[in-house]
Amino acid sequence: MSLKDTSPAAPAAARKGASTKPRPPKKPRAPRRKAAPLSEALPGPEAEAPAPTEGISAKFAPDPKAAAARDYVMPDLGALAVNLLKAAGMGQKAARQLMQSDDSSDASHTLHDLERVGRALMEVAGSYIRNPARIFEAQAALWEGYMSLAGSMTRRFLLGEEVPPVAQPGRSDKRFRDPDWQENIVFDLMKQSYLLTSKWLTDRVKQAEGVDPHTREKADFYVRQMTNAMSPSNFLFTNPEILRATLASNGENLVAGMEHLLEDIERGHGHIQIQQTDMSAFRLGENIATTPGKVIYQNGLMQLIQYEPTTEKVHKRPLVIFPPWINKYYILDLTPEKSLIKWCLDKGYTVFVASWVNPDARLALKTFEDYMIEGVYAALNAVEQATGETEVNAVGYCIGGTLLACSLAHMAARKDTRIKSATFLVTQVDFTEAGELKVFIDEEQISDIEKQMHQKGGYLKGSTMASTFNMLRSNDLIWNYVVNNYLLGREPMPFDILYWNADATRLPSAMHVGYLRECYLENKLAEGRMILGGEELHLDKVKVPVYLQSSREDHISPYNSVYKATKLFGGPVRFICAGSGHIAGVINPPAAGKYNHWLNDDLPPTPDEWFAGATDHKGSWWPDWETWLAEKSGPMVAARKPGSGKLKVLEDAPGSYVLVKSED
Known part of the structure; x- marks a missing residue:
């Protein structure tokens, strides 16, 4: 199929592919930092914005003195209860919109995806079922890791010793940057337990016998997606930064976060379209793509x-x-x-x-x-x-x-x-x-x-391909923004590479x-x-x-x-x-x-x-x-x-x- 060259009037025709449906006005959000060119980027088609706490409104940040000491302040219990109920109601509304939006074809493809995941994981599980000795070896490896962690924490808690971590995140893993992940023994225990377990699961996939390479690659990818989703950094009561923000703001951060979630579902026409940057901060030909x-x-x-x-x-x-x-x-x-x-x-x-x-x-x-x-x-x-x-x-x-x-x-x-x-x-x-x-x-x-x-x-x-690329770096390009936008209730910063990344084709x-x-x-x-x-x-x-x-x-x-x-x-x-x-x-x-x-x-x-x-x-x-x-x-x-x-x-x-x- 071939199209003839278009006339200079073609730009108007080209725009026919764009949506003309008017959007309702957005609710006011916290003040945004003025857009500026930023130079830091992650390796990939996607890029990482600066840390969520930089340049963001302090509305949902803890009191500076409390933050400096990393105190968990006592909230106004009445205001906290009201905001938690409000956030829960908005969360239920978001869940209803997501369930109502799925048409039969989307549901069918989702079912096929789940079937593929199940088959790949069952192939790995079958490798161990066929060789029970490998199951005992795997259990022993996990038990050994947990016992080492228990001993380390006991020495630290009872004897006050400085002990090296049994498990620690990689250099590029930014989920556990808050000092409490290292200095608070409760959060450190949760972090190391998670890292031990997630590594154990991925090792089981890599060491499974009799699994063809492509199935192993798929199972490894699926397991990493699941372990990334279950990280303690992604939940209110197991992330020290979210917990401090919630206590300091009486839960207003969660209300703002649910507002962001509802807006993202509306923007995604019934699907969550996470906003990784302030999309209103850039104009092509004005402050981006400006070379004459x-x-x-x-x-x-x-x-x-x-x-x-x-x-x-x-x-x-x-x-x-x-x-x-x-x-x-x-x-x-x-x-x-x-x-x-x-x-x-x-x-x-x-x-x-x-x-x-x-x-x-x-x-x-x-x-x-x-x-x-x-x-x-x-x-x-x-x-x-x-x-x-x-x-x-x-x-x-x-x-x-x-x-x-x-x-x-x-x-x-x-x-x-x-x-x-x-x-x-x-x-x-x-x-x-x-x-x-x-x-x-x-x-x-x-x-x-x-x-x-x-x-x-x-x-x-365009959203399908964007989601695929985001999944390749899900900690940086999905869960990072779930925490920042929905749990901390903050706005993402203006970032030119992320604007380009979200401008899908x-x-x-x-x-x-x-x-x-x-x-x-x-x-x-x-x-x-x-x-x-x-x-x-x-x-x-x-x-x-x-x-x-x-x-x-x-x-x-x-x-x-x-x-x-x-x-x-x-x-x-x-x-x-x-x-x-x-x-x-x-x-x-x-x-x-x-x-x-x-x-x-x-x-x-x-x-x-x-x-x-x-x-x-x-x-x-x-x-x-x-x-x-x-x-x-x-x-x-x-x-x-x-x-x-x-x-x-x-x-x-x-x-x-x-x-x-x-x-x-």
């Missing part, structure tokens, strides 16, 4: 933005960027300080970026091949018309990089040499070790997703199912069996220089998975690994002075061998990439203004396609 540019081309799948030059001279070869369409392009242009786009402009490049449409049912039959033809090929044609240049350098990010790799293999088969170098940001082309997302990939689950998309109009809802069913089956499930691209546009794709026919960027803590495109591409492309390859994860590892401007990166000119057989010979460099990897890119970008020429070529300006950046929201 113009839309100079558009079709049914994308708008092509050409940015205003910031230097008098630019490299002859333009730079064309293909971001992922699972999220919106402006992760590359959050603020001037974080913008990879602006940084490239300041280095003297003519930058083009594809802004993908937020598809609805009208684009349900769009395929991965359509994204290649109407995305990559259309962009190359448009760049030639806009600048007169037939040679470009290209960048692909995540699935945008997978598309770029497919396009390069297709172009190699057609003897098309317009792309002279390719940069891949956290991109997989071999999916045999594709990270935690593979938990959701098997024929049964893909068929279920396909059926679900068909029932919902031919596309995957839909996915056409034909493209999404084809991508999951051919790449994740069957690995056809890496094995030379994928066919697009009438050509069998062979990555070893791609001879252009390739720059492979990976991130050390990436759980979506693991660095060891990205490294596999070093053995697949047929031309010279430079591989680097950045610190942090899928987002922060990429969006790491040099001025921030954050993280580090590893370099090694050799490409040994395995990523472990590569790391063994790599050198550690402080700060961003961007300068290394720019040095590599400059050598392949040609001489300096006069800067090009958008609209100065054969293509005229359609509208200002960030364009209208990116403004379409997924009002599921």
Whole structure:
């Protein structure tokens, strides 16, 4: 299926996918901190906001003197009782709305999900049932841990000894930051008991015998989700910070939290849509995605933005960027300080970026091949018309990089040499070790997703993909906000990366199912069996220089998975690994002075061998990439203004396609 190029009036048509239903006015909340660019981000498609207590209204915070001493103040019992009853009533109302909202298809998919969970866990349980001796070993291991903890606590309580913890959270685990988790023996006992038990459960999955690897991965994921949900940090009476706030405010924090919950259910049209940041704090083109540019081309799948030059001279070869369409392009242009786009402009490049449409049912039959033809090929044609240049350098990010790799293999088969170098940001082309997302990939689950998309109009809802990514980091992206928003009754802070993360996109069913089956499930691209546009794709026919960027803590495109591409492309390859994860590892401007990166000119057989010979460099990897890119970008020429070529300006950046929201 193919759509003809639209006229400049198309932005209005593009907005038809957005909801026009007016929303009722929101109730006033506690004062918000003024929005400001923030630079801290978690590794992943998602990011972590600053600690919930920073910059938030002190309405529900304990008295400063009491907080300093971590006292549990005596509340006004009458006011506390009233607020607890009020919060309980609002909680019941929320529960009724959630139960009433589920239609038959949602209930059916939920039932299928529960069945999958049950089957995976029963496979693990069956491993132990078939070998009773392993059950006794497992029980002994748990009992030994509990006895060690009991002895430790006894020495601490009766003898006043300072004893090392039997179990402690990982360095990145932020659930137990409150000092009372260490200093108060009751909360410390709850914390260590929980950590012992949760580790014991995950160890049972890892050590189960006779379980196939995919089932083990699923069971491990499900057990971690359950143990994360049951953490004592998620409950009123077992979290010292929540308990202090409740006593100090006479339970007003819980009333405010239930108000937030009801608002989130209303926003999610009957489902909980947790607010991770203040969504009203940002406006595209005003305080986010602000780099000046113009839309100079558009079709049914994308708008092509050409940015205003910031230097008098630019490299002859333009730079064309293909971001992922699972999220919106402006992760590359959050603020001037974080913008990879602006940084490239300041280095003297003519930058083009594809802004993908937020598809609805009208684009349900769009395929991965359509994204290649109407995305990559259309962009190359448009760049030639806009600048007169037939040679470009290209960048692909995540699935945008997978598309770029497919396009390069297709172009190699057609003897098309317009792309002279390719940069891949956290991109997989071999999916045999594709990270935690593979938990959701098997024929049964893909068929279920396909059926679900068909029932919902031919596309995957943006909220579905957002929920999937949030589950990969559930402590940081789900339970952290359950505690902050619903139990502490606080507002989340304005945070640009979380705003982008919540600005979800839909996915056409034909493209999404084809991508999951051919790449994740069957690995056809890496094995030379994928066919697009009438050509069998062979990555070893791609001879252009390739720059492979990976991130050390990436759980979506693991660095060891990205490294596999070093053995697949047929031309010279430079591989680097950045610190942090899928987002922060990429969006790491040099001025921030954050993280580090590893370099090694050799490409040994395995990523472990590569790391063994790599050198550690402080700060961003961007300068290394720019040095590599400059050598392949040609001489300096006069800067090009958008609209100065054969293509005229359609509208200002960030364009209208990116403004379409997924009002599921």
